[in-house]
Amino acid sequence: MTKFKENLQDVLETKHDDYCLLRFLRAREFDLQKSEYMFRQDIEWRAKTKIDTLVDDYKAPEVCEKYWAGGVLDGYDKEQGPIWILPAGTIDPKGLLYSCKTRDILTFLYMQITKLVRNNETRCKQACPRIDWGTTVIFDAEGIGLRHLWKPFIDVVTEILSTGELHYPETGKRIFIIKAPAIFPVAFSLCKPFLKEHTKEKIKVLGGNWKEVVLEHIDADVLPVHWGGTKTDPDGDPKCPSMIKPGGEVPKSYYKNVDRFEDDTKYITKDISRGAVHEVAFDVSQRGSLLRYLFKSNGHDISFGINYIDAAGKRTSILEIKRYNSHMVPEDGEMELERPGKYIMVFDNSYSWTRGKRISYWLEIVEPSLDLMEGDDDTDFLQAVIQESDP
Structure with missing residues:
Protein backbone atom coordinates (compact mmCIF):
# COMPACT_ATOMS: atom_id res chain seq x y z
CA MET A 1 0.00 0.00 0.00
CA THR A 2 2.82 2.43 0.86
CA LYS A 3 4.45 1.94 -2.54
CA PHE A 4 1.09 2.29 -4.27
CA LYS A 5 0.52 5.64 -2.55
CA GLU A 6 3.98 6.84 -3.51
CA ASN A 7 3.32 6.03 -7.16
CA LEU A 8 0.04 7.96 -7.08
CA GLN A 9 1.00 10.91 -4.92
CA ASP A 10 0.55 13.39 -7.78
CA VAL A 11 -3.18 12.55 -8.13
CA LEU A 12 -4.26 11.41 -4.66
CA GLU A 13 -6.92 13.40 -2.80
CA THR A 14 -8.16 13.15 0.76
CA LYS A 15 -11.13 11.05 -0.37
CA HIS A 16 -8.74 8.38 -1.63
CA ASP A 17 -8.26 6.52 1.65
CA ASP A 18 -6.72 3.08 2.06
CA TYR A 19 -10.04 1.32 1.51
CA CYS A 20 -10.57 3.12 -1.79
CA LEU A 21 -7.07 2.26 -2.98
CA LEU A 22 -7.46 -1.31 -1.81
CA ARG A 23 -10.39 -1.81 -4.17
CA PHE A 24 -8.15 -1.01 -7.15
CA LEU A 25 -5.37 -3.25 -5.87
CA ARG A 26 -7.76 -6.15 -5.44
CA ALA A 27 -9.24 -5.58 -8.87
CA ARG A 28 -5.80 -6.10 -10.43
CA GLU A 29 -4.67 -8.82 -8.01
CA PHE A 30 -2.21 -6.45 -6.28
CA ASP A 31 -0.18 -5.87 -9.43
CA LEU A 32 1.13 -2.35 -8.71
CA GLN A 33 1.67 -1.34 -12.31
CA LYS A 34 -1.76 -2.52 -13.49
CA SER A 35 -3.47 -1.06 -10.41
CA GLU A 36 -1.81 2.31 -10.94
CA TYR A 37 -2.83 2.38 -14.60
CA MET A 38 -6.40 1.50 -13.65
CA PHE A 39 -6.53 4.19 -10.96
CA ARG A 40 -5.18 6.90 -13.26
CA GLN A 41 -7.67 5.90 -15.96
CA ASP A 42 -10.43 6.24 -13.40
CA ILE A 43 -9.25 9.73 -12.42
CA GLU A 44 -9.30 10.78 -16.07
CA TRP A 45 -12.76 9.27 -16.65
CA ARG A 46 -14.23 11.05 -13.64
CA ALA A 47 -12.72 14.36 -14.70
CA LYS A 48 -14.06 13.92 -18.23
CA THR A 49 -17.58 12.84 -17.26
CA LYS A 50 -17.78 15.09 -14.17
CA ILE A 51 -19.72 12.23 -12.64
CA ASP A 52 -18.83 13.13 -9.04
CA THR A 53 -19.80 16.79 -9.32
CA LEU A 54 -22.97 16.27 -11.35
CA VAL A 55 -24.49 13.56 -9.19
CA ASP A 56 -26.29 15.92 -6.79
CA ASP A 57 -27.88 18.11 -9.48
CA TYR A 58 -28.50 15.44 -12.11
CA LYS A 59 -32.04 15.30 -13.50
CA ALA A 60 -32.76 11.98 -15.15
CA PRO A 61 -35.07 11.63 -18.17
CA GLU A 62 -38.61 11.02 -16.96
CA VAL A 63 -38.87 7.72 -18.84
CA CYS A 64 -35.80 6.35 -17.02
CA GLU A 65 -37.08 7.46 -13.62
CA LYS A 66 -40.46 5.83 -14.23
CA TYR A 67 -39.61 2.69 -16.19
CA TRP A 68 -36.10 1.51 -15.31
CA ALA A 69 -36.72 -1.29 -12.82
CA GLY A 70 -35.04 -1.78 -9.45
CA GLY A 71 -33.73 0.17 -6.53
CA VAL A 72 -31.93 0.15 -3.19
CA LEU A 73 -33.68 -0.95 0.00
CA ASP A 74 -33.77 1.37 2.99
CA GLY A 75 -32.30 -1.38 5.18
CA TYR A 76 -29.06 -3.34 5.07
CA ASP A 77 -27.86 -6.93 4.95
CA LYS A 78 -26.62 -8.72 8.05
CA GLU A 79 -23.14 -7.28 7.47
CA GLN A 80 -24.57 -3.76 7.22
CA GLY A 81 -24.05 -3.53 3.46
CA PRO A 82 -26.62 -1.98 1.08
CA ILE A 83 -29.03 -4.15 -0.92
CA TRP A 84 -29.87 -3.52 -4.57
CA ILE A 85 -32.78 -5.44 -6.12
CA LEU A 86 -33.06 -5.56 -9.91
CA PRO A 87 -36.19 -7.22 -11.36
CA ALA A 88 -34.63 -7.29 -14.81
CA GLY A 89 -37.43 -9.14 -16.56
CA THR A 90 -39.80 -6.19 -16.14
CA ILE A 91 -37.56 -3.81 -18.11
CA ASP A 92 -38.85 -2.81 -21.56
CA PRO A 93 -35.63 -2.57 -23.63
CA LYS A 94 -37.07 -1.17 -26.84
CA GLY A 95 -39.43 1.17 -25.04
CA LEU A 96 -36.56 2.76 -23.12
CA LEU A 97 -34.16 2.99 -26.05
CA TYR A 98 -36.84 4.30 -28.39
CA SER A 99 -37.65 7.02 -25.85
CA CYS A 100 -34.27 8.52 -25.01
CA LYS A 101 -30.65 8.50 -26.08
CA THR A 102 -28.41 5.59 -25.16
CA ARG A 103 -26.11 8.06 -23.41
CA ASP A 104 -29.02 9.25 -21.27
CA ILE A 105 -29.66 5.72 -20.03
CA LEU A 106 -25.97 5.12 -19.35
CA THR A 107 -25.65 8.40 -17.45
CA PHE A 108 -28.77 7.58 -15.45
CA LEU A 109 -27.31 4.21 -14.41
CA TYR A 110 -23.86 5.67 -13.67
CA MET A 111 -25.55 8.17 -11.38
CA GLN A 112 -27.46 5.41 -9.59
CA ILE A 113 -24.26 3.46 -8.99
CA THR A 114 -22.34 6.57 -7.93
CA LYS A 115 -24.97 7.52 -5.36
CA LEU A 116 -25.02 4.00 -3.96
CA VAL A 117 -21.23 3.82 -3.68
CA ARG A 118 -20.90 7.31 -2.22
CA ASN A 119 -23.60 6.75 0.39
CA ASN A 120 -22.05 3.46 1.36
CA GLU A 121 -18.57 4.98 1.65
CA THR A 122 -19.95 7.73 3.89
CA ARG A 123 -21.45 5.11 6.21
CA CYS A 124 -18.25 3.09 6.17
CA LYS A 125 -16.11 6.08 7.15
CA GLN A 126 -18.45 6.92 10.03
CA ALA A 127 -18.06 3.44 11.50
CA CYS A 128 -15.49 2.88 14.21
CA PRO A 129 -13.35 1.10 13.33
CA ARG A 130 -13.63 1.87 9.61
CA ILE A 131 -15.44 -0.96 7.80
CA ASP A 132 -15.68 -1.62 4.08
CA TRP A 133 -19.24 -2.84 3.42
CA GLY A 134 -19.96 -4.23 -0.01
CA THR A 135 -23.32 -4.33 -1.80
CA THR A 136 -25.58 -7.38 -2.04
CA VAL A 137 -27.37 -7.54 -5.38
CA ILE A 138 -30.52 -9.60 -5.95
CA PHE A 139 -30.93 -10.06 -9.69
CA ASP A 140 -34.47 -11.29 -10.32
CA ALA A 141 -34.33 -12.93 -13.75
CA GLU A 142 -38.01 -13.88 -13.91
CA GLY A 143 -39.47 -12.67 -17.18
CA ILE A 144 -36.18 -12.32 -19.06
CA GLY A 145 -36.80 -13.38 -22.64
CA LEU A 146 -35.75 -12.84 -26.21
CA ARG A 147 -36.74 -9.19 -26.12
CA HIS A 148 -34.01 -8.56 -23.56
CA LEU A 149 -31.39 -9.94 -25.96
CA TRP A 150 -32.02 -7.19 -28.51
CA LYS A 151 -28.58 -6.06 -29.64
CA PRO A 152 -28.87 -2.32 -28.80
CA PHE A 153 -30.02 -3.22 -25.27
CA ILE A 154 -27.24 -5.78 -24.80
CA ASP A 155 -24.81 -3.06 -25.91
CA VAL A 156 -26.10 -0.88 -23.05
CA VAL A 157 -25.75 -3.75 -20.56
CA THR A 158 -22.20 -4.59 -21.60
CA GLU A 159 -21.21 -0.91 -21.48
CA ILE A 160 -22.48 -0.73 -17.90
CA LEU A 161 -20.62 -3.91 -16.97
CA SER A 162 -17.38 -2.65 -18.51
CA THR A 163 -17.69 0.70 -16.75
CA GLY A 164 -18.49 -0.98 -13.46
CA GLU A 165 -15.41 -3.17 -13.65
CA LEU A 166 -13.16 -0.23 -14.51
CA HIS A 167 -14.52 2.58 -12.36
CA TYR A 168 -16.45 0.94 -9.51
CA PRO A 169 -14.20 -2.04 -8.73
CA GLU A 170 -14.90 -4.37 -5.83
CA THR A 171 -18.05 -2.54 -4.74
CA GLY A 172 -20.25 -5.61 -5.05
CA LYS A 173 -20.02 -8.23 -2.31
CA ARG A 174 -22.33 -10.90 -3.69
CA ILE A 175 -24.79 -11.24 -6.55
CA PHE A 176 -27.74 -13.61 -6.22
CA ILE A 177 -29.49 -14.60 -9.44
CA ILE A 178 -32.96 -15.92 -8.71
CA LYS A 179 -35.67 -17.45 -10.91
CA ALA A 180 -33.31 -17.78 -13.88
CA PRO A 181 -35.14 -18.90 -17.05
CA ALA A 182 -33.89 -21.45 -19.55
CA ILE A 183 -32.59 -18.71 -21.84
CA PHE A 184 -30.29 -17.33 -19.15
CA PRO A 185 -27.14 -19.22 -20.35
CA VAL A 186 -27.45 -17.49 -23.73
CA ALA A 187 -28.02 -14.11 -22.12
CA PHE A 188 -25.01 -14.55 -19.88
CA SER A 189 -22.83 -15.60 -22.84
CA LEU A 190 -23.34 -12.11 -24.23
CA CYS A 191 -22.26 -10.44 -20.98
CA LYS A 192 -19.58 -12.80 -19.66
CA PRO A 193 -16.64 -11.39 -21.65
CA PHE A 194 -17.08 -8.07 -19.85
CA LEU A 195 -16.76 -9.54 -16.35
CA LYS A 196 -13.54 -10.24 -14.48
CA GLU A 197 -13.03 -13.68 -12.98
CA HIS A 198 -13.19 -12.24 -9.49
CA THR A 199 -16.61 -10.77 -10.27
CA LYS A 200 -17.92 -14.04 -11.68
CA GLU A 201 -16.89 -15.78 -8.47
CA LYS A 202 -19.31 -13.53 -6.56
CA ILE A 203 -22.30 -14.57 -8.68
CA LYS A 204 -24.47 -17.36 -7.32
CA VAL A 205 -27.37 -18.83 -9.27
CA LEU A 206 -29.98 -19.95 -6.75
CA GLY A 207 -32.55 -22.70 -7.24
CA GLY A 208 -35.91 -23.34 -5.69
CA ASN A 209 -34.59 -22.67 -2.20
CA TRP A 210 -33.51 -19.14 -3.10
CA LYS A 211 -35.57 -17.54 -0.34
CA GLU A 212 -33.81 -19.55 2.35
CA VAL A 213 -30.40 -18.68 0.95
CA VAL A 214 -31.16 -14.98 0.68
CA LEU A 215 -32.48 -14.90 4.25
CA GLU A 216 -29.17 -16.27 5.47
CA HIS A 217 -27.70 -12.89 4.50
CA ILE A 218 -30.63 -10.49 4.87
CA ASP A 219 -33.16 -10.21 7.71
CA ALA A 220 -36.77 -10.87 6.72
CA ASP A 221 -38.00 -7.49 8.00
CA VAL A 222 -35.65 -5.75 5.54
CA LEU A 223 -36.72 -7.70 2.44
CA PRO A 224 -39.98 -7.09 0.57
CA VAL A 225 -42.43 -10.00 0.76
CA HIS A 226 -42.08 -10.61 -2.98
CA TRP A 227 -38.38 -11.38 -2.51
CA GLY A 228 -38.70 -13.63 0.49
CA GLY A 229 -39.09 -11.21 3.41
CA THR A 230 -41.91 -9.69 5.42
CA LYS A 231 -41.66 -6.02 4.44
CA THR A 232 -44.43 -4.24 2.54
CA ASP A 233 -45.16 -0.69 1.51
CA PRO A 234 -47.56 1.28 3.76
CA ASP A 235 -50.40 0.28 1.41
CA GLY A 236 -49.51 -3.41 1.79
CA ASP A 237 -47.83 -3.83 -1.63
CA PRO A 238 -45.49 -6.87 -1.29
CA LYS A 239 -43.10 -5.58 -3.97
CA CYS A 240 -42.43 -2.25 -2.19
CA PRO A 241 -42.53 -0.07 -5.34
CA SER A 242 -41.70 2.96 -3.20
CA MET A 243 -38.14 1.57 -3.13
CA ILE A 244 -37.98 -1.00 -5.94
CA LYS A 245 -39.35 0.51 -9.13
CA PRO A 246 -41.44 -2.05 -11.00
CA GLY A 247 -40.40 -1.19 -14.56
CA GLY A 248 -43.06 -2.14 -17.08
CA GLU A 249 -43.94 -1.37 -20.67
CA VAL A 250 -43.03 2.14 -21.78
CA PRO A 251 -45.99 4.01 -23.32
CA LYS A 252 -45.45 4.83 -26.98
CA SER A 253 -46.12 8.46 -26.18
CA TYR A 254 -42.51 8.59 -24.96
CA TYR A 255 -41.09 7.28 -28.26
CA LYS A 256 -38.83 9.66 -30.18
CA ASN A 257 -36.80 7.82 -32.81
CA VAL A 258 -37.15 4.11 -33.54
CA ASP A 259 -34.72 3.73 -36.43
CA GLU A 367 -24.32 -20.07 -28.30
CA PRO A 368 -24.85 -20.94 -24.61
CA SER A 369 -21.63 -21.01 -22.63
CA LEU A 370 -21.72 -24.75 -21.94
CA ASP A 371 -23.47 -27.90 -23.08
CA LEU A 372 -25.94 -29.29 -20.59
CA MET A 373 -24.27 -32.23 -18.92
CA GLU A 374 -26.23 -35.37 -18.06
CA GLY A 375 -27.08 -35.56 -14.40
CA ASP A 376 -26.79 -31.81 -13.72
CA ASP A 377 -29.92 -29.95 -12.72
CA ASP A 378 -30.67 -26.57 -14.23
CA THR A 379 -29.27 -24.60 -11.30
CA ASP A 380 -25.96 -26.48 -11.36
CA PHE A 381 -25.71 -25.85 -15.07
CA LEU A 382 -26.44 -22.15 -14.77
CA GLN A 383 -23.84 -21.81 -12.02
CA ALA A 384 -21.33 -23.61 -14.25
CA VAL A 385 -22.08 -21.10 -16.99
CA ILE A 386 -21.11 -18.30 -14.60
CA GLN A 387 -17.91 -19.94 -13.43
CA GLU A 388 -16.66 -21.13 -16.82
CA SER A 389 -13.48 -19.31 -17.85
CA ASP A 390 -13.24 -17.69 -21.23
CA PRO A 391 -10.77 -19.35 -23.59
Missing part, protein backbone atom coordinates in the same frame (compact mmCIF):
# COMPACT_ATOMS: atom_id res chain seq x y z
CA ARG A 260 -31.52 5.18 -34.98
CA PHE A 261 -30.03 1.82 -33.98
CA GLU A 262 -29.04 0.85 -37.49
CA ASP A 263 -26.28 3.47 -37.72
CA ASP A 264 -23.43 1.31 -36.42
CA THR A 265 -24.63 -2.02 -37.78
CA LYS A 266 -22.29 -3.75 -40.24
CA TYR A 267 -24.71 -4.80 -42.93
CA ILE A 268 -24.23 -7.21 -45.79
CA THR A 269 -25.93 -5.77 -48.87
CA LYS A 270 -27.40 -7.85 -51.73
CA ASP A 271 -29.43 -7.04 -54.81
CA ILE A 272 -32.38 -9.37 -55.48
CA SER A 273 -33.72 -9.44 -58.99
CA ARG A 274 -37.43 -9.18 -59.71
CA GLY A 275 -39.15 -12.51 -59.11
CA ALA A 276 -36.05 -13.90 -57.36
CA VAL A 277 -35.20 -15.29 -53.93
CA HIS A 278 -32.01 -14.79 -51.90
CA GLU A 279 -31.10 -17.34 -49.22
CA VAL A 280 -28.56 -17.06 -46.41
CA ALA A 281 -27.50 -20.40 -44.92
CA PHE A 282 -25.90 -20.77 -41.52
CA ASP A 283 -25.03 -23.66 -39.22
CA VAL A 284 -25.86 -24.01 -35.55
CA SER A 285 -23.80 -26.45 -33.49
CA GLN A 286 -25.52 -26.20 -30.12
CA ARG A 287 -29.17 -26.44 -29.14
CA GLY A 288 -30.57 -23.42 -27.39
CA SER A 289 -28.45 -21.02 -29.44
CA LEU A 290 -29.80 -17.56 -30.14
CA LEU A 291 -30.27 -16.01 -33.58
CA ARG A 292 -30.31 -12.22 -33.68
CA TYR A 293 -31.03 -10.50 -36.98
CA LEU A 294 -31.72 -7.11 -38.51
CA PHE A 295 -32.60 -6.24 -42.09
CA LYS A 296 -33.90 -3.39 -44.22
CA SER A 297 -34.88 -3.00 -47.85
CA ASN A 298 -34.45 -0.07 -50.16
CA GLY A 299 -37.58 1.57 -51.54
CA HIS A 300 -40.07 -1.31 -51.23
CA ASP A 301 -41.07 -4.17 -48.96
CA ILE A 302 -39.58 -7.69 -48.93
CA SER A 303 -40.78 -11.09 -47.73
CA PHE A 304 -38.70 -12.76 -45.04
CA GLY A 305 -38.71 -16.08 -43.19
CA ILE A 306 -36.48 -18.74 -41.66
CA ASN A 307 -36.33 -22.48 -42.39
CA TYR A 308 -34.69 -25.45 -40.66
CA ILE A 309 -33.08 -28.07 -42.91
CA ASP A 310 -32.96 -31.62 -41.53
CA ALA A 311 -30.45 -34.34 -42.44
CA ALA A 312 -32.63 -35.49 -45.35
CA GLY A 313 -32.78 -31.99 -46.77
CA LYS A 314 -36.41 -31.40 -45.77
CA ARG A 315 -37.32 -27.81 -44.96
CA THR A 316 -39.39 -26.87 -41.95
CA SER A 317 -40.54 -23.30 -41.46
CA ILE A 318 -39.67 -21.90 -38.02
CA LEU A 319 -40.55 -18.33 -38.96
CA GLU A 320 -43.31 -18.05 -41.53
CA ILE A 321 -42.40 -16.11 -44.64
CA LYS A 322 -44.35 -12.89 -44.84
CA ARG A 323 -43.94 -9.39 -46.23
CA TYR A 324 -42.31 -6.70 -44.12
CA ASN A 325 -42.27 -2.94 -44.69
CA SER A 326 -38.56 -2.91 -43.93
CA HIS A 327 -38.09 -0.02 -46.36
CA MET A 328 -39.92 2.13 -43.80
CA VAL A 329 -38.56 0.75 -40.52
CA PRO A 330 -35.70 -1.79 -40.23
CA GLU A 331 -36.95 -5.16 -39.02
CA ASP A 332 -35.14 -6.87 -36.16
CA GLY A 333 -35.73 -10.00 -34.14
CA GLU A 334 -34.38 -12.66 -31.83
CA MET A 335 -35.12 -16.37 -31.94
CA GLU A 336 -34.05 -19.30 -29.81
CA LEU A 337 -33.00 -22.24 -32.01
CA GLU A 338 -34.00 -25.52 -30.38
CA ARG A 339 -32.10 -27.85 -32.70
CA PRO A 340 -28.53 -27.89 -33.99
CA GLY A 341 -28.12 -28.13 -37.74
CA LYS A 342 -28.55 -26.05 -40.85
CA TYR A 343 -30.83 -23.04 -41.13
CA ILE A 344 -31.69 -20.71 -43.98
CA MET A 345 -32.87 -17.10 -43.87
CA VAL A 346 -35.05 -16.45 -46.90
CA PHE A 347 -35.49 -13.05 -48.55
CA ASP A 348 -38.29 -13.65 -51.05
CA ASN A 349 -39.02 -11.23 -53.89
CA SER A 350 -40.79 -13.81 -56.04
CA TYR A 351 -44.08 -11.91 -55.76
CA SER A 352 -42.63 -8.84 -57.47
CA TRP A 353 -42.34 -9.16 -61.25
CA THR A 354 -41.59 -5.50 -61.89
CA ARG A 355 -39.09 -4.44 -59.22
CA GLY A 356 -35.78 -5.73 -58.01
CA LYS A 357 -34.92 -5.08 -54.37
CA ARG A 358 -31.76 -4.17 -52.52
CA ILE A 359 -31.58 -5.61 -49.02
CA SER A 360 -29.09 -5.02 -46.23
CA TYR A 361 -28.94 -7.52 -43.37
CA TRP A 362 -27.01 -8.48 -40.26
CA LEU A 363 -27.16 -11.71 -38.29
CA GLU A 364 -25.42 -13.19 -35.27
CA ILE A 365 -25.50 -16.63 -33.64
CA VAL A 366 -24.91 -16.68 -29.88
